[in-house]
Amino acid sequence: MWFDRLVQGALDTLLMVGVSSLIALLVGIPLAVFLVTSDKGGIYQAPALNRVLGAFVNLFRSIPFLILMVALIPFTRLIVGTTYGVWAAVVPLTIAATPFFARIAEVSLREVDHGLIEAAQAMGCRRWHIIWHVLLPEALPGIVGGFTITLVTMINSSAMAGAIGAGGLGDIAYRYGYQRFDTQIMLTVIVLLVILVAAIQLGGDRLARVLNKR
Amino acid sequence: MTAAHSQLRDLGLLPRDAEQTELHPDLNRAHVRFINLGKTYDGSVHALQGIDLAIQRGEVFGIIGRSGAGKSSLIRTINRLEQPSSGRVLIDQVDIGDYDEDRLVALRRRIGMIFQHFNLMSAKTVWQNVELPLKVAGVPKPQREQKVRELLELVGLQDKHKAYPAQLSGGQKQRVGIARSLVHDPQILLCDEATSALDPETTQSILGLLREINRRLGLTIVLITHEMAVIREICDRVVVLEHGRIVEQGPVWKVFGNPQHEVSKTLLAPLQHGLPDELQSRLQAMPASSDAAVVLRLQFTGSATDEPDLAALFGALGGRVRLLQGGVERIQGHALGQLLLAVNSSPHNAEALRNRAGRWAQQVEVVGYVV
Numbered sequence: 001m002w003f004d005r006l007v008q009g010a011l012d013t014l015l016m017v018g019v020s021s022l023i024a025l026l027v028g029i030p031l032a033v034f035l036v037t038s039d040k041g042g043i044y045q046a047p048a049l050n051r052v053l054g055a056f057v058n059l060f061r062s063i064p065f066l067i068l069m070v071a072l073i074p075f076t077r078l079i080v081g082t083t084y085g086v087w088a089a090v091v092p093l094t095i096a097a098t099p100f101f102a103r104i105a106e107v108s109l110r111e112v113d114h115g116l117i118e119a120a121q122a123m124g125c126r127r128w129h130i131i132w133h134v135l136l137p138e139a140l141p142g143i144v145g146g147f148t149i150t151l152v153t154m155i156n157s158s159a160m161a162g163a164i165g166a167g168g169l170g171d172i173a174y175r176y177g178y179q180r181f182d183t184q185i186m187l188t189v190i191v192l193l194v195i196l197v198a199a200i201q202l203g204g205d206r207l208a209r210v211l212n213k214r
Numbered sequence: 215m216t217a218a219h220s221q222l223r224d225l226g227l228l229p230r231d232a233e234q235t236e237l238h239p240d241l242n243r244a245h246v247r248f249i250n251l252g253k254t255y256d257g258s259v260h261a262l263q264g265i266d267l268a269i270q271r272g273e274v275f276g277i278i279g280r281s282g283a284g285k286s287s288l289i290r291t292i293n294r295l296e297q298p299s300s301g302r303v304l305i306d307q308v309d310i311g312d313y314d315e316d317r318l319v320a321l322r323r324r325i326g327m328i329f330q331h332f333n334l335m336s337a338k339t340v341w342q343n344v345e346l347p348l349k350v351a352g353v354p355k356p357q358r359e360q361k362v363r364e365l366l367e368l369v370g371l372q373d374k375h376k377a378y379p380a381q382l383s384g385g386q387k388q389r390v391g392i393a394r395s396l397v398h399d400p401q402i403l404l405c406d407e408a409t410s411a412l413d414p415e416t417t418q419s420i421l422g423l424l425r426e427i428n429r430r431l432g433l434t435i436v437l438i439t440h441e442m443a444v445i446r447e448i449c450d451r452v453v454v455l456e457h458g459r460i461v462e463q464g465p466v467w468k469v470f471g472n473p474q475h476e477v478s479k480t481l482l483a484p485l486q487h488g489l490p491d492e493l494q495s496r497l498q499a500m501p502a503s504s505d506a507a508v509v510l511r512l513q514f515t516g517s518a519t520d521e522p523d524l525a526a527l528f529g530a531l532g533g534r535v536r537l538l539q540g541g542v543e544r545i546q547g548h549a550l551g552q553l554l555l556a557v558n559s560s561p562h563n564a565e566a567l568r569n570r571a572g573r574w575a576q577q578v579e580v581v582g583y584v585v
Binding site: 115116121123137214 | 293295315319320322323325326327329331333334335336337338346347349350351378379380394395398404
């Protein structure tokens with residue numbers, strides 16, 4: 001019985017983290033590319049727009065997840081129709097993870113040597129060629145590393161979401177471990193989380209290493 | 215400044231059609247021309263000022279100067295990586311100043327460029343690096359493969375095509391850079407301090423490759439460097455840049471044989487043999503006693519068979535002549551020589567010695583006196 005519940009919790013956690021991290025990846029990379037290329041001296045220079053977007057990203061980054069989650073309840077209801085369960089948790093998780101990941105990816109993109117961009121221009125690359133053939137491939141190992149950090153942070157956040165009714169491992173640990181003093185379930189959840197985080201970190205590190213040809 | 219040069223400056227201010235008809239024919243054939251070019255950063259820092267220059271088709275043209283002299287900015291105006299603040303750049307007589315992205319991309323495919331730090335994509339193999347310019351130009355795969363293979367062969371790296379840049383030596387990286395710069399069969403090759411990060415031996419092999427490319431493919435090479443040795447090795451003509459202005463220009467052998475400007479002399483200094491340290495320490499500005507030897511430096515420039523007749527020279531100087539140092543270099547078929555002599559107990563005084571030696575040398579300098 002409690003075993004089934006654990007399996008269900010683990011699946012819920014994976015679903016929450018998986019869906020929201022996928023969205024964060026798809027939105028975060030273009031956002032990071034925009035933040036880098038629209039900056040002063042960038043290939044799509046637009047400093048005013050860059051500052052506005054940068055401020056917006058910083059705004060969401062500075063709100064603690066617990067508070068963000070509560071503040072977003074009306075928005076969440078608007079999007080998924082409920083404020084309870086796995087899908088309701090996906091909304092604040094995504095909104096927290098996207099700017100977080102975008103900033104990390106931005107750092108990797110900025111680290112691409114300006115000489116490479118110059119070389120690309122000199123060989124007759126258009127600006128989108130530079131993004132596609134130079135910026136993204138060169139920053140990929142760093143982006144993979146950044147995404148690993150994002151995933152781990154999101155497992156952390158998803159546990160918090162669990163505590164206010166989103167389900168998942170966090171929910172189980174909170175209800176059984178904290179409210180019912182069931183140390184066994186608490187420890188099992190902790191072990192599961194440690195394994196999950198270790199697996200993600202190991203996989204991410206290995207992938208980044210394989211991709212890094214420097 | 216030559217007549218054609220000042221004429222060019224005047225004409226730079228004229229409307230285009232008038233200029234096209236009245237120009238010196240050489241200027242009309244020029245491959246790259248700068249007309250009164252200027253570049254200003256942040257409204258006050260003058261990186262380039264009043265640059266007038268014509269680079270001929272098929273020549274190896276050197277731009278030398280100390281760091282911060284404006285070399286990088288100047289070479290980058292040719293493929294518009296740098297936007298000039300004033301003046302014009304003409305390539306094949308066409309002003310590239312108002313090119314939009316489409317025309318710039320087309321222009322840049324006609325102009326190859328290599329860099330001091332090679333600027334290869336670290337995440338791509340040698341093959342992919344060379345292929346990239348063709349790929350973004352939409353060249354079909356079979357043609358791409360043939361071209362990449364051909365160029366890797368030209369630079370001697372066919373067996374390294376699967377390697378990543380990190381696995382290559384500096385010289386090999388620059389060879390990849392050269393292959394990459396040539397895939398579109400450019401007419402101009404820009405070299406931005408292309409050998410400055412390489413050791414002397416590798417520098418020689420890269421310069422050899424550039425010379426071979428210049429001869430075989432007939433392309434115009436424009437290179438910037440702070441090393442006179444590079445200019446001597448492969449350039450036909452050179453300009454010396456200082457504080458964003460041209461301070462000296464001409465055929466390499468002339469500038470080397472008889473540098474006029476202080477900067478050219480400074481840049482040439484490492485190539486010239488100075489006084490031996492031991493002698494330098496004993497050198498005095500005025501003769502300390504009547505038997506002090508006069509130290510003369512003779513510099514001569516001439517055709518390769520024009521070296522001075524030493525017996526006649528020594529005879530004219532009189533007294534006991536000792537050779538302290540001497541050497542002749544050949545650049546573009548011209549002999550550039552230097553003799554450092556100490557003259558003892560001559561019947562002539564220092565000034566007379568200087569005049570007498572002048573018959574065999576373009577420049578004679580009384581360096582000082584030694585006892």
